[in-house]
Amino acid sequence: MMGFLSGRLRNIAAGLFLLFPACTFSFSQAAGRFDLAGPRVDVRVTRDGKSLPIASVPNLQPGDKLWLFADLPHNQSVHYLLVAAFLRGTTNPPPDKWFFKMETWNKKVQDEGMTVTVPDDAQEALLFLAPETGGDFSTLRSAVQGRPGIFVRASQDLSEAGFEQVRIEKYLNAIKQVPPGDPKSLQEHSTLLARTLNLRPNQDCFNRPVDQQYTCLTQTGTQTLLDDGHGQTIVSALSNGPSSDLINQASYTQAAGGGIYSAYVGAVVDLVRLMGNVHTAQYQYIPAIAFPEAEQLNLRLNTAPSFHNPKSVIVIGLPAIQKAVPPPLRASDAKHVTCLLQPGVTLPVEGAPLVFSTGFAHDMVLHINGGDTPRADIPLTADSFKGGLVLSSASERKALPSDPDAISDSNKQPQISEPKKPTDPDAPKTDVTGTIKGFWGFDAFTGPTLPLQAVPGEGWKLAADSMIIAGRDNHLTLSSTGTACIDTITFERPSGRVGEAQWKHAEKPNVVDVTLSLKSIDPGNIHLNVHQFGGAATAPVTAQTFSEPAQLDGLILHAGDTTATLTGSSLSQVRQLALNDLVFTPAGDPIPAPAPTGGSAQHSQTLTLSLPSSTGAPSFHSGDHFSARVSLRDGRTLALPVTVDAARPSITLLNRSVSLPTPMPIKLANSDDLPVNGKLTFSLRSATPFPRNAQVEITSEDGSLRTTMTVSTGLVLQSSHTILGTFDPLKTFGTSAFGPIRLRAVAPDGTTGDWIPLANLVRLPTLQEIHCSNDPAALCTLTGSDLYLVDSIAPDAAFTNPIDVPEGFFGTTLSLPRPPKSGFFLKLRDEPDSANLVNIPVQIQRREPPPQPAAAPQPAPPAPAPESAPAAPVAGSPATSTSPQPAPQAAH
Numbered sequence: 001m002m003g004f005l006s007g008r009l010r011n012i013a014a015g016l017f018l019l020f021p022a023c024t025f026s027f028s029q030a031a032g033r034f035d036l037a038g039p040r041v042d043v044r045v046t047r048d049g050k051s052l053p054i055a056s057v058p059n060l061q062p063g064d065k066l067w068l069f070a071d072l073p074h075n076q077s078v079h080y081l082l083v084a085a086f087l088r089g090t091t092n093p094p095p096d097k098w099f100f101k102m103e104t105w106n107k108k109v110q111d112e113g114m115t116v117t118v119p120d121d122a123q124e125a126l127l128f129l130a131p132e133t134g135g136d137f138s139t140l141r142s143a144v145q146g147r148p149g150i151f152v153r154a155s156q157d158l159s160e161a162g163f164e165q166v167r168i169e170k171y172l173n174a175i176k177q178v179p180p181g182d183p184k185s186l187q188e189h190s191t192l193l194a195r196t197l198n199l200r201p202n203q204d205c206f207n208r209p210v211d212q213q214y215t216c217l218t219q220t221g222t223q224t225l226l227d228d229g230h231g232q233t234i235v236s237a238l239s240n241g242p243s244s245d246l247i248n249q250a251s252y253t254q255a256a257g258g259g260i261y262s263a264y265v266g267a268v269v270d271l272v273r274l275m276g277n278v279h280t281a282q283y284q285y286i287p288a289i290a291f292p293e294a295e296q297l298n299l300r301l302n303t304a305p306s307f308h309n310p311k312s313v314i315v316i317g318l319p320a321i322q323k324a325v326p327p328p329l330r331a332s333d334a335k336h337v338t339c340l341l342q343p344g345v346t347l348p349v350e351g352a353p354l355v356f357s358t359g360f361a362h363d364m365v366l367h368i369n370g371g372d373t374p375r376a377d378i379p380l381t382a383d384s385f386k387g388g389l390v391l392s393s394a395s396e397r398k399a400l401p402s403d404p405d406a407i408s409d410s411n412k413q414p415q416i417s418e419p420k421k422p423t424d425p426d427a428p429k430t431d432v433t434g435t436i437k438g439f440w441g442f443d444a445f446t447g448p449t450l451p452l453q454a455v456p457g458e459g460w461k462l463a464a465d466s467m468i469i470a471g472r473d474n475h476l477t478l479s480s481t482g483t484a485c486i487d488t489i490t491f492e493r494p495s496g497r498v499g500e501a502q503w504k505h506a507e508k509p510n511v512v513d514v515t516l517s518l519k520s521i522d523p524g525n526i527h528l529n530v531h532q533f534g535g536a537a538t539a540p541v542t543a544q545t546f547s548e549p550a551q552l553d554g555l556i557l558h559a560g561d562t563t564a565t566l567t568g569s570s571l572s573q574v575r576q577l578a579l580n581d582l583v584f585t586p587a588g589d590p591i592p593a594p595a596p597t598g599g600s601a602q603h604s605q606t607l608t609l610s611l612p613s614s615t616g617a618p619s620f621h622s623g624d625h626f627s628a629r630v631s632l633r634d635g636r637t638l639a640l641p642v643t644v645d646a647a648r649p650s651i652t653l654l655n656r657s658v659s660l661p662t663p664m665p666i667k668l669a670n671s672d673d674l675p676v677n678g679k680l681t682f683s684l685r686s687a688t689p690f691p692r693n694a695q696v697e698i699t700s701e702d703g704s705l706r707t708t709m710t711v712s713t714g715l716v717l718q719s720s721h722t723i724l725g726t727f728d729p730l731k732t733f734g735t736s737a738f739g740p741i742r743l744r745a746v747a748p749d750g751t752t753g754d755w756i757p758l759a760n761l762v763r764l765p766t767l768q769e770i771h772c773s774n775d776p777a778a779l780c781t782l783t784g785s786d787l788y789l790v791d792s793i794a795p796d797a798a799f800t801n802p803i804d805v806p807e808g809f810f811g812t813t814l815s816l817p818r819p820p821k822s823g824f825f826l827k828l829r830d831e832p833d834s835a836n837l838v839n840i841p842v843q844i845q846r847r848e849p850p851p852q853p854a855a856a857p858q859p860a861p862p863a864p865a866p867e868s869a870p871a872a873p874v875a876g877s878p879a880t881s882t883s884p885q886p887a888p889q890a891a892h
Contacts, residue, residue, distance in 0.1 A: 038288050038299030038314060039129060041082070042069040042113070047442050055292035058360040058441045060321045062120045069113035070104040070129070071296070078307055079105045079132035082114075083140050086122035086321070090149030098122065099141045103132075118321060124155040125318035130283065131311045139283065140313070151315075154287070158317030162289050167197045167357045169291075174385040192387030195332065198353040284310040290317065292359065326445035327352035327361060329436060332388070337451045337509075338434075339485035340378075341534030346388040347380070347436070347450060356384035361445075364438030366391060369449070380436065389436065456536035457482035457510070462543055470523045470545040474516045478503075478530070478541065483512050485532045491516060492527040501528070523547050550574065550632055552640050558751070559622045559647040562611045566630075567593060571607040573632045579642065580626065582618055584609035622646040649686070649694065649745035649753040654722070656682040656759070665767050666826060669834040674759035676737055680727045682758070686745065689720040695746040698727060698758065705733045708746070729761055737761050738830040762830040765789045771843045772818050779815040780842070787814055791827040795819055797835045799827070818842070 043054035044067040060066075070082045082102040087094055102114040118125070126144075130136050144151050171193050178186045194200060284306070288299040297316065305312035332348040339345060347366065355361040365377040366389075380389040432454050436447030457480035466476035478489075489501045489512075502515040514528070523545050530539040550573040557564040557579075564584055566574065571590040576583055590605040611618070624644040631637050660678045674680055684696070692711050699706040709715050709725055716724040729737055738761045745753040765786040772780035782793070788809050792802040793816050803816055816824065823839035 036301040036304060038301045038305075039080070040071040040299065041127060041129075041297045041316065042071055042295045043067065043297055043318075044295050045442075050442060052442060053292075053295040053359075054297060054319075055294055055359040056362050056441060057319055058354070058358070059319050059324055060118050060125060061323070062118050062122060062321065064118045065115050066118065066125075066318075067113055067115050068102060068127070070102070072104055076105070079103070081128075081130045081132055081136050083128040083130065083137065084116050085126045085128065085140070085144050085151070086119055087124040087126070087144070087148055087152050087155065088121050089123060090152050093145040093148050094122075096141065099137070099144070101137045105132075122321045124152050125321060126151060126155050127316040127318060129314040129316070131305075131307055133311065143283075154285075154315055155317045156320070158287055158289065158315065159320060161287075162291070162317065163354060163358070165289055166291060167199060167353050170357045170384060171197055171199055177385060189385055193384050195350050196353065196356045196384040196387055198350070283313045285313050285315050288314050288316050324440055324443040324445075326440050326443070327355050327447070329355060329447040331448050331450055335451075335509075337453050337482075337484035339453045339533055340391070340434075341454070341456065341485050341532070341536075342487075343533070344386075344390060346383065346386045346390050347434075348388040349436070349448065349450075350388075356382045360441055362439050364389065364436060364447075366434040367437050368432060368434050368452070368454070370432040377437075378434075380438070453482045453484035455482070456485050456532040456534050457530075457539070460530050460539040460541050462541060463511075466543075468516065468518065468526070468543050468545045470518050470521045470547060472519060474518055476514050476516065476543070477506065477511055478514055478528070479511045480530075480539070481510065483510050485534060485536075486512065487531045487533050489514060490529045490531070492529070493521060518545060521545060547573075550638070552630055552638055555628060555640055555642045556645065557620070557642060558645045559620050559624075560617050561648065562615065562617055563587065564609045566607040566609055567605070568607075569604040571605045574607060575631045575633045577609050577640075578629045578631070579618075582611060582615065584611055620644045646747075646751065647688070648751055649688070649690075649747045651684045651686050651690075651696075651723075651745045651753060651756070653756055653758070654683040654685050656680060664764060665838050665840045666764055667837045667839075668762070669836050670760065670831060672757070672760045673762045673831055673834070674729065674741075676729050676733075676735065676761050676763050678729075680729070680759060682725055682727070683718070684723040684725070684745075686721050686723065690717065690723055690745075691748055692717070693748045696723070696725065696743055697746050697752070698732075698741055698743045700733075700737070701740050701742065705737055705741070707732050727758075733761075735763070738763055760831060762828050763789050764828070767838060767840055769843055770816075770819065770840050771845060774844060774846050776818055778818075780818050782814040782816055782840075783812060784814075785812060787811060789829050790814070791829040791832040793824060793826050793838075794835075795824050797825050797837075799825065799835060802827075805829075 045052055045054060045057045045060065046065040046067070047061065047063070066084070068082060068084060070080060072080060082104055084100040084102075085094065086098040088098075098119050100114070100116045102109055104110070128140055130140060174193055175186070175190060178189050180186075286301060286303055286305065288301055290297040290299055292298075299314065299316065301314070303312075305314065328351045329349050330351040332350050336348060338347055352361075361382060364380040364382070366380055367377050379392040381392070383390045432452045433449050434452045435449045438445060438447070460478060460480045463477035463479060468474045468476060483505060486503065489503050490498050491501050492498050499517075503512050505511075506513045516526075518526075525542060525544050528541040528543060530541065532539070550570040551568045552566065553568040555564055555566050555577070564577070566577065574586060576585050578584075587608045587610040590607045593604060593606045622644055626642045626644075628640045628642045629637055630640050658674055658678045658680055660675060664675075668675075695708045695710050696715060697706070697708050709727070711717060714725055714727070718724055729741075740760050741758050742755045743758045744755045747753075763786070765784055765788075767782065767784040770780050770782050772778070787805065790805045792799065792804045793814065794800065794802040795817050801817075803814070805814065819842065823837050825835045826838050827833075827835060
């Protein structure tokens with residue numbers, strides 16, 4: 001943060017140099033700390049007969065009376081002149097009468113101080129503490145009148161720097177209240193402080209070991225100020241003209257943007273040294289950051305004042321002269337309801353850091369709204385450590401008159417106002433609102449209105465849809481007339497042991513979500529107890545725990561099947577199903593039921609049941625009615641009516657053949673592989689006559705690719721039991737189709753048969769030719785397209801030394817050793833388990849003869865035309881060619 005201030009002050013000095021090229025400037029070569037205690041100046045402001053200490057005054061106004069007193073040691077050896085100057089703009093020098101001097105060594109001044117009045121039209125105010133010398137007052141006045149813009153800028157930036165530095169130090173002093181060994185509390189309070197003070201602490205500190213987090217935050221935290229929503233309005237000049245660039249420029253300086261720096265570090269920057277003629281004083285101006293406390297302006301300097309020429313003038317900023325800008329307080333969470341019965345309750349508000357870091361906001365109260373409640377105002381205290389405005393304890397709460405002017409009237413006798421008991425028919429409503437009111441300096445302000453709860457909640461009950469299941473964690477919902485005053489929620493197990501439940505406020509008002517861990521609890525009753533603030537009696541809620549209910553919707557059983565499908569929910573409880581003398585047991589775990597086409601799922605789960613393998617197909621017929629007995633794992637038995645459905649369509653694959661549009665050099669090793677650009681002709685045998693309106697469904701294994709064929713769209717009935725079909729995968733599924741496909745028969749009523757495998761779709765690359773040199777050891781180049789479909793190539797079927805094609809490859813050539821005359825082998829990316837033989841003629845390119853020596857030149861023989869080698873040339877056979885053409889490696 002101080003790096004930010006350092007950058008700001010350095011930019012001020014740079015601007016002064018441009019404006020005063022004839023003057024002398026002094027910059028410290030090393031950063032200094034603003035920890036040198038300076039003199040103390042007491043200031044009190046009086047407006048309309050009411051006086052406030054300077055620490056409670058955010059702004060001045062014309063007509064305000066400033067009482068000034070330089071609190072110097074009684075044995076002060078150097079006489080200091082205290083000068084109050086008022087400014088009215090960068091291009092409008094102030095008149096002589098706007099300068100007031102106070103000789104601090106004067107006996108009357110030492111006893112009474114001095115009072116000055118803020119002139120009309122004044123916009124800024126500065127104090128100067130200058131050592132007495134010849135022409136001191138006139139020199140200061142002339143310097144300010146000659147260059148008012150520099151001092152206007154200094155007033156604004158010193159005031160803003162004070163606001164920012166006090167926020168940083170408020171954070172650092174408050175975080176020291178947290179025990180260093182408590183990382184959870186450290187992060188919690190750091191978050192609250194950062195939110196209320198609008199700072200961004202170094203989050204890297206929380207990633208360090210526990211014993212280093214505290215030191216990191218309090219000594220080397222790289223804090224970056226956010227827009228506080230207030231300072232830009234108080235010092236509006238910073239948002240216009242060249243001054244608005246100061247923040248941006250500072251963010252690029254090494255101190256502000258680079259490295260780790262201490263939050264206390266400032267820069268030693270002499271704002272300006274003004275040179276007069278040889279007969280006047282020579283001064284250098286040093287900045288002072290003021291830390292107000294009551295009437296005292298405690299000054300901190302970053303360089304020691306000089307009493308030799310050039311003597312040091314201490315420049316002190318005072319609040320801007322403008323209309324009051326109320327603090328932009330807002331609720332941290334607009335939905336949060338605050339319980340007035342909670343001890344030490346805090347109203348979570350944010351948006352106005354100066355409320356928490358200064359004394360500008362004072363005499364704040366929470367005004368309770370509502371026609372059926374007494375007008376009771378509760379005093380508030382800003383506490384950034386707790387993250388908001390803290391309500392006074394019940395014994396301190398008093399009913400105050402409605403007149404805002406009487407809020408801080410100490411002559412009024414406090415009156416205790418306790419909330420009425422809920423049993424009182426005139427008791428206030430559970431949900432009320434409260435408005436934050438108070439004073440911002442001399443001016444009353446009204447803050448946000450917040451939802452409150454003034455009495456304990458009543459009518460606690462479980463939501464109708466809350467079912468507690470024993471044996472697992474449960475989430476249930478509690479509701480009442482108000483939930484903000486919950487302290488804890490406990491539950492009593494059947495054994496009598498009491499446990500604490502986890503809970504949080506729900507999105508809906510007056511509802512809380514409760515989490516219960518009942519993993520070791522058997523079904524039965526448990527008792528929830530809601531404990532609330534305010535001394536209210538414990539609110540009991542009784543709940544019953546159940547085992548997970550199993551809902552049986554139906555059993556799908558087709559004649560002739562040895563498996564059945566149970567539909568319903570919580571089917572994991574099913575142990576077996578008995579039908580006459582046959583016992584079906586689960587063949588696996590329940591699975592979510594698929595939603596039917598054009599509608600939602602009728603059942604939440606399906607469970608496949610099967611007969612033992614030693615049991616043959618049951619002799620059930622379509623339309624038979626039975627009552628099945630379903631046994632659950634907890635011993636319960638449920639009855640389920642069953643009607644046997646018609647036999648499912650059954651087909652078998654008789655034959656199939658594959659045709660390709662053109663011959664291919666790749667011989668597929670797996671007979672189940674179907675090139676995606678080929679056509680598959682197949683024949684099927686149906687156990688029963690195949691209806692003309694039945695279908696054959698073809699899908700991928702995951703169901704993402706699907707098509708259906710009918711007699712009118714590709715199927716041909718050779719007889720009532722034999723079906724022929726032609727399937728074009730490229731036309732049906734496209735170029736990205738690969739993997740196993742399957743088919744099944746679908747009856748006219750939608751009943752499906754068993755899946756049977758049909759083929760394995762593969763995509764083939766286009767291989768054009770192989771070029772090799774006459775060097776048997778050199779690599780050959782395979783040319784083609786869609787080579788990304790190749791997984792690997794090798795000269796032998798065992799793939800002893802394969803060449804892998806990497807993922808993402810899109811080249812048109814691959815390098816491989818010279819293949820034998822029998823060809824080489826290739827594995828497809830769509831089916832990498834099979835070694836497929838490839839036979840392509842090899843083109844041999846011969847090398848040119850070496851050049852003859854220069855001493856005996858010979859005419860070069862004409863280059864022979866390239867010869868086409870046989871399909872599988874023998875290694876080392878003579879050949880000639882043009883220059884060899886290297887083929888890229890597969891990895892390229």
